[in-house]
Amino acid sequence: MKISTKGRYGLEAIVDLAIHSSEGRVNLKSIAERCEMSEAYILQIFLVLRRAGIVDSIRGAQGGYVLSRDPSQITVGDILTVLEGPLAPVPCIAEKSKRAKTTCNRFDNCTARNFWESVMNTLSEVANSITIEDLVKCYNSSFSQSIDLEYYI
Amino acid sequence: MKPIGFAREEVDKLKFSTKGRYGLRAMIDLAVYSNGEYVTLASIAERQGISTNYLEQVFSALRKSGLVKSAKGAQGGYVLSESPSDIKVGRILRVLEGPLSVTDEDDENLAGNESCIRNCIRINVWEKMNNSLNELVDSVTLEDLAEDYRKRNGIDNSMYYI
Numbered sequence: 001m002k003i004s005t006k007g008r009y010g011l012e013a014i015v016d017l018a019i020h021s022s023e024g025r026v027n028l029k030s031i032a033e034r035c036e037m038s039e040a041y042i043l044q045i046f047l048v049l050r051r052a053g054i055v056d057s058i059r060g061a062q063g064g065y066v067l068s069r070d071p072s073q074i075t076v077g078d079i080l081t082v083l084e085g086p087l088a089p090v091p092c093i094a095e096k097s098k099r100a101k102t103t104c105n106r107f108d109n110c111t112a113r114n115f116w117e118s119v120m121n122t123l124s125e126v127a128n129s130i131t132i133e134d135l136v137k138c139y140n141s142s143f144s145q146s147i148d149l150e151y152y153i
Numbered sequence: 154m155k156p157i158g159f160a161r162e163e164v165d166k167l168k169f170s171t172k173g174r175y176g177l178r179a180m181i182d183l184a185v186y187s188n189g190e191y192v193t194l195a196s197i198a199e200r201q202g203i204s205t206n207y208l209e210q211v212f213s214a215l216r217k218s219g220l221v222k223s224a225k226g227a228q229g230g231y232v233l234s235e236s237p238s239d240i241k242v243g244r245i246l247r248v249l250e251g252p253l254s255v256t257d258e259d260d261e262n263l264a265g266n267e268s269c270i271r272n273c274i275r276i277n278v279w280e281k282m283n284n285s286l287n288e289l290v291d292s293v294t295l296e297d298l299a300e301d302y303r304k305r306n307g308i309d310n311s312m313y314y315i
Contacts, residue, residue, distance in 0.1 A: 002254075002257055003256060003279070004166045015273070015274065088168070109305050111301045118289065122285050125285070126278075126281050127278070127282065130278055135277060139269050143269055
């Protein structure tokens with residue numbers, strides 16, 4: 001029952017992009033350095049996110065990535081759903097698993113499936129309630145706190 | 154750790170293991186059909202379409218945790234140790250899956266060592282998801298699921314009290 005590395009790192013890279021977007025487009029190399037990830041890995045993640053319309057890429061020497069919407073309009077749920085698929089704790093409730101309907105004769109009338117669906121809904125509700133802007137705000141406040149701390153020392 | 158590509162084994166990480174999934178169904182079955190009597194794994198296996206061998210592994214873990222009791226012999230099998238209304242689903246899942254968390258402790262940096270962004274994500278996303286997940290599974294009892302199962306399958310609970 002774990003969020004994969006792809007989901008965790010993808011979310012981190014998007015928050016980093018949002019923090020640094022005020023300076024214009026952001027190149028993957030700088031995200032990779034700050035987040036201590038390989039550039040190739042972030043590229044794979046961003047290709048998926050671009051296809052899903054969460055980031056835009058700008059080509060050229062000054063190229064890089066920008067968020068395609070305001071950070072307040074992108075939720076953690078949007079990112080995780082693109083990178084992880086539905087937050088389904090069992091295969092038979094993932095939206096694409098129409099196959100489960102034919103392989104499991106209990107599909108439409110299963111107590112356990114109904115329970116797992118409520119787990120998925122709970123996880124999705126939490127993820128959909130947090131925006132990238134919320135995480136940027138958290139970062140900004142913890143960053144200014146650490147600067148204050150340095151001044152006090 | 155710097156992953157290079159998307160590892161194949163990551164694809165289904167978000168899923169509960171078959172132990173947790175089949176174990177929950179087997180416990181619902183036991184709550185519905187036992188009514189204080191010992192139930193054989195073979196009968197659970199038949200009703201739920203799960204192999205008896207697999208159920209033996211699952212019930213060995215459930216027995217060690219004290220959720221079920223076993224009896225050997227012709228009338229043997231398994232019975233719930235407590236009333237299903239006193240058993241939270243969260244307890245069953247933790248016995249079979251370990252602590253319920255959407256992140257691996259091993260994957261996370263130690264709290265003092267993590268970046269600001271990672272710290273913000275941990276506090277605002279993963280811990281909130283974990284809290285909601287644990288609250289949910291601890292708000293549902295095995296009896297709630299057994300009751301739902303009886304309704305869906307047209308099993309009249311009252312017949313057992315005659």
